[in-house]
Amino acid sequence: MLVKYEFLKILRKKSTIIVMAISLLLTAFLFGLPILQFQTYNQDGVIKGFDGIAYEKEQYKDLSVPITDEYAAQTITEYQKLFENPENVGYDGSEKFLIGDAYWNYVAPRENLLSMIASAYDSPGENSGFNKLPELDLTDGAKFYQSRNEKIESLLNTPSRDMSTEQKEYWSNMSSKVEAPLQYGYHEGWKIIMSSFELLMFALLAVCIVIAPVFSGEYQAGTDSVILSGKYGKTKLVTAKIISSMLFGVLAFTLHIIVAFGLPLAAFGTDGWNLPLQIAGTTIPYPFTFLQATLINLGVIYLVLLAMIGLTLFLSAKMKSPYIVLIVLVPVLFIPLFLSPNGTTGAYNLTLFLLPYRSTMPEIDKYISYQIGGIVFNVLSIRAILYAVLTAIMLPLAKLGFKKHQVV
16 A cells, blocks of 8 residues: 555656656657658659658568578679679769669669678678679679678677687677578668667656655655654655655656657568568677567666666655755766767776666677676676666665654
């Protein structure tokens, strides 16, 4: 009953309704932007919005295929043969490219596919796009997967990465678990979600704003003396406040997730949920599908949420005003927004990847690892461990802070 009472107490506040309404509208706007701004092209010009989405999905119907070495070789050969007709070729002074019907009928529907295939042959740090394909020698076949593996090996041995032997073995073993051949297909909705996770920070902030007065609001209203002198004020009631805050935070955040994920998936479809991440980047080492990667990163974000709720409650128990709580909390959440990593190693970068804002981003295309002795952890695992531990520490401290509060 105490938990229910405290939960309804949070829910019925006008400030809660206002903050949640604004936050949900902002989330809907941010995750709806890719739909409103989406555009693609054909020979007749630009196609926008839902018409553009429908057109692009239609283009993918013949491209939902396994990328075998034979298929890669066939695709590259077809692309190269188009250059044999001078009428198909344009030149800008530095490189040749396909124009006219050769471009619109063959290249345009396959731009992402051609770029993905071509990326396997780039050197680390190189991004030549499919313009590299006319130069490839296919005498011995495409060797697509061999080229991918060699590129990953080169990445792991890049001196600037400064990886230990254990770290190299860890990433090499993980990458070897990626199943071949890669299944290609339409995955626009999932690509948008994977690239937009950090936008959920505004939802996380909204939850913290609502929870900030849980303890400090009692100090402001002068009801702390009544609560702490009551029979259950320092035991059951404080526990109920913490449980109801966590419950509200999880439910409110889940509502934001439904809006955030529902919009792109409703517009672009759920197609591609079972496709491998490597079709979005051939050197991605994680052997996950788009759905698996989304759920795993979402699990990490929920742990970040719980830890931030714990921190908010701890600050609320220690400070006399919710506004002071937010003055401390907002920089913790958003200062990393203005900081950029300059690599994947070193104390600065490894710390930055663990801060709340950065921890919402999957970083699946980076080889970020943390080594403790001979044990290597990837960034997703270490984030999960860190924020689970922070939650376990902050919640008892919040409870203790309120129990020890001195009534003035």
